[in-house]
Amino acid sequence: MSRHDGKVTPLRHRPSRAIPALILGTLLLAAGVALVWAAVARLVTGSWPVYLAGPRDWLTGVTWNDPGVWAAGAAATVLGFVLLAAALVPGRFNAVQLQAPADGGHAPAAGAQEIVMTRRAIARYAAAHCEHVDGVRSATATASARAVHLNVTTALHETGELRARVIAVVTERLTGTGLNPVPKAAASVRSRE
Amino acid sequence: MRQHAGVLNRTWLLILGILALAGGVLTLLAANGTLHAMSPAMPAAESPVVTGDLHTVFEPAYVTAIVLVAGVLIGALGLSWILAQIPRRNPADTYRLHQDPASGTTLCDAAALASAVENQINTLPGVVGSSALLRGTAMEPDLTMKITVNNRADIQDVLHRINTTVIPDLSTALETPLRRTGIQIEISGRNALAGTTVATTGTVIY
Numbered sequence: 004m005s006r007h008d009g010k011v012t013p014l015r016h017r018p019s020r021a022i023p024a025l026i027l028g029t030l031l032l033a034a035g036v037a038l039v040w041a042a043v044a045r046l047v048t049g050s051w052p053v054y055l056a057g058p059r060d061w062l063t064g065v066t067w068n069d070p071g072v073w074a075a076g077a078a079a080t081v082l083g084f085v086l087l088a089a090a091l092v093p094g095r096f097n098a099v100q101l102q103a104p105a106d107g108g109h110a111p112a113a114g115a116q117e118i119v120m121t122r123r124a125i126a127r128y129a130a131a132h133c134e135h136v137d138g139v140r141s142a143t144a145t146a147s148a149r150a151v152h153l154n155v156t157t158a159l160h161e162t163g164e165l166r167a168r169v170i171a172v173v174t175e176r177l178t179g180t181g182l183n184p185v186p187k188a189a190a191s192v193r194s195r196e
Numbered sequence: 197m198r199q200h201a202g203v204l205n206r207t208w209l210l211i212l213g214i215l216a217l218a219g220g221v222l223t224l225l226a227a228n229g230t231l232h233a234m235s236p237a238m239p240a241a242e243s244p245v246v247t248g249d250l251h252t253v254f255e256p257a258y259v260t261a262i263v264l265v266a267g268v269l270i271g272a273l274g275l276s277w278i279l280a281q282i283p284r285r286n287p288a289d290t291y292r293l294h295q296d297p298a299s300g301t302t303l304c305d306a307a308a309l310a311s312a313v314e315n316q317i318n319t320l321p322g323v324v325g326s327s328a329l330l331r332g333t334a335m336e337p338d339l340t341m342k343i344t345v346n347n348r349a350d351i352q353d354v355l356h357r358i359n360t361t362v363i364p365d366l367s368t369a370l371e372t373p374l375r376r377t378g379i380q381i382e383i384s385g386r387n388a389l390a391g392t393t394v395a396t397t398g399t400v401i402y
Contacts, residue, residue, distance in 0.1 A: 012199050014340070014378045019200035021281045023209060028277035035271020042264035051254060059250050067226045068241040076223030083217025090209035101381065104356040114373060118355060120381040127383040131347030180351045 014119045018094040023086070096148045097121060102181040118181075122146045125177070125186060129153060132176045133190075138165045140195065146186060151177065153190040162192035197329055197342045197380060198283035208277065291334035291370070306330040313366055317341065320357050322349025324384045337370055339363070340378040346388045351381060 044052045065071060098119035120128075126146040133142035133153050140156045153173065157165055173188040225231040229241035239245075253259070288306040313328040324344045332338040345354055358379065367373050 014197075014380045016200070016202060019202035019281075020205040020209060021200065024201070024205040024277060025281055027209070027212060028274045028281070031274025032271050032278065033274075035267045035269070035274055038263050038267025039271060040267075042260050042267060045260045045263075059254075062246045063244075063250055065245050066242055067239055067245055068228070069245075072223060072245065073227050076220050076227055079216050079220030079223060081220070083213050083215075083220055086209050086213030086216060090206045090213055098380065101351070101355070101379075103359060104352050115376045116359075116379075117377070118379045118381070120351075120383075124381055124383040127385075128347055131383070131385065181355070 014117055015096055015098045015100060017096060020089055020094075023089040027086075095122075099125060099148050099182050099184070099186065102183045104181070120180065120182060122148065125151060125182070128180070129173045129177065129188065133169050133173055136165070136169050136172050139169065142169075149184065149186055151186045151188050153188065155190055155192045156195045157192055158195065160194055162194055166190050166192045197285065197327060197340055199286055200283055201280040204277075204280055285329055286331065288330050288332060288337070291330075291337070293334050293370075304334070309366065309369065312369075313339070313341070313362060316362050316365065317343060317358065318389050320354055320362075321390055322346050322351075322354055322388045323390070324386045324388055332375060334370060335372055336375040337366075337372065338376045338378075339366065339374050340380075342380045342382060344382040344384045347383050347385055349388060355379065 041052050041055060044050075061071070098121045101118040101120050103116060103118060123146070126144040129146065129151045130142045130144040130153065133139055133144065133155060138157050138159050140158055142153055142155045144151055144153045146152075151173065153169060155165070155169055159165055169190045169192070170188045173190075174185070177188065178185050222231070226239060227241060231238040232240045239247075287310070291304045291306055291309070293302040293304055294300060307330075310328040310330050314326045317323055317326040317328070322345045324346055326344065327342045329340045330337055331340065341358075343354065343358075345351060363374060363377060
């Protein structure tokens with residue numbers, strides 16, 4: 004199967020659908036091994052393996068309006084929709100683009116340039132700067148391409164003002180990194196003694 | 197940095213999805229008699245799925261050969277699809293820097309250049325670690341970097357230094373501008389290799 008083989012691919016990409024590909028690849032491999040096994044058994048013993056007798060007898064006796072055929076048709080239709088969804092639903096980007104520094108930052112010695120920050124890196128960066136805000140006891144973050152959500156714990160009873168400060172600080176820091184677009188920050192603050 | 201089989205997977209999922217959907221829909225249409233109503237040549241809902249004798253069909257020796265070849269092809273397809281899922285770096289092997297081999301050859305290992313780039317990046321303030329990869333050719337090199345910076349680092353400053361020192365230095369060494377550069381930024385809580393800000397603690401006594 005053809006791969007990129009030395010060609011450059013974008014650092015910011017959508018999911019590669021490795022899990023459905025691995026499942027289908029394993030099923031294809033298993034089907035291939037079963038067919039080879041059956042053919043070799045026929046060559047060695049002179050008769051087809053016993054495990055093929057069941058499907059063969061079922062196919063010989065079954066009619067098109069049999070419940071088993073309905074079930075097989077429905078299963079194949081559902082499988083087809085699932086595979087098409089796996090192929091066509093685009094999925095989320097793994098990273099967000101960063102703008103190169105404006106003051107002579109674009110290297111004259113280079114052509115096209117792609118700078119990205121992964122969603123995990125954005126989450127870590129946001130959580131780390133959130134923990135620098137006075138009043139924050141601990142912080143975790145999750146990030147998508149357009150938003151960062153912070154889960155903050157604090158010893159303060161009144162959390163409204165801290166929430167606003169956390170969002171302001173994180174938004175300022177994310178803007179400073181050059182992310183384009185800047186993910187929108189949101190925070191859930193829990194008061195904990 | 198590593199390359200995945202995204203396009204390959206989407207293409208094969210699409211092909212197999214269309215085949216499964218078409219097969220399933222045709223089976224359902226045959227099962228409820230719609231196919232027969234549309235064309236009398238198609239089997240009726242009450243007719244058997246297999247009209248002939250399967251014993252006779254599978255009896256000739258050439259059927260065994262067909263099954264064997266089909267099994268090998270399907271198995272090889274499945275195995276190669278599984279192997280294609282392994283993420284690959286696909287680096288350039290060796291850059292050939294000479295113009296005319298008759299007057300001498302100059303070869304440069306792309307991994308050595310990438311290592312030099314990594315060493316230079318690791319000296320920048322705020323950088324925790326880095327990985328560089330060169331692809332393309334000596335005339336049209338592509339540089340891809342994964343740079344892990346400390347969570348307090350000034351990312352724009354790191355990018356500025358890379359664009360004004362690291363990339364021009366590599367370009368000078370290769371005597372050609374880079375065709376394309378890619379930078380992937382990761383964040384770590386570990387201390388930077390150079391230019392680290394040290395956290396201090398103390399007690400204020402009044």
